[in-house]
Amino acid sequence: SQKIEQNSEALNIQEGKTATLTCNYTNYSPAYLQWYRQDPGRGPVFLLLIRENEKEKRKERLKVTFDTTLKQSLFHITASQPADSATYLCALEKDSSYKLIFGSGTRLLVRP
């Protein structure tokens, strides 16, 4: 069956360091992958989309990679700040139908 895995353990890092979150998937061949941020008590907010023919995408301090051979995406936040503390969700396109399948998310904690 199709499956998306994100590290369920919280990632705890020091301010200024680079945070790296992982998203692995099986039994998919998605045309694109997305990353969302979710703060407690709020809905997810879109951050970045990367397509299958793109190796890397950047937006300000954010960088996403997409390795379709490894079936993995890495999400990096450079020069992390306490305000980056949140849960980060990856999502894959399903069946070319504007439907998404979400991972369960990884919580990031950035210590001052």
Place this chain on the structure above:
Amino acid sequence: DAGITQSPRHKVTETGTPVTLRCHQTENHRYMYWYRQDPGHGLRLIHYSYGVKDTDKGEVSDGYSVSRSKTEDFLLTLESATSSQTSVYFCAINPGQGAQETQYFGPGTRLLVL
């Protein structure tokens, strides 16, 4: 929240009662979605709509029905609420054209079924 509102924001109900949650958008987007979010499961798609009166099931549709009579409104109904339907429910929208695959989420409805 990209012109999306959900109502109510919080609801407590009893097992066996019907419950309707409303999602309203002002973006005129074609696609609308209902998800539930539970610890350890992430967001799971309940139902979605690809136009007025056009809906389809998601991965966890049992016990839920939906209706979309206008572009701006997408209703989720729990016909007879059960404790397993205690969850946080999110509505999302998507324009569904061009290369815009991004979904925009509402603020969520917290439902407790006693």
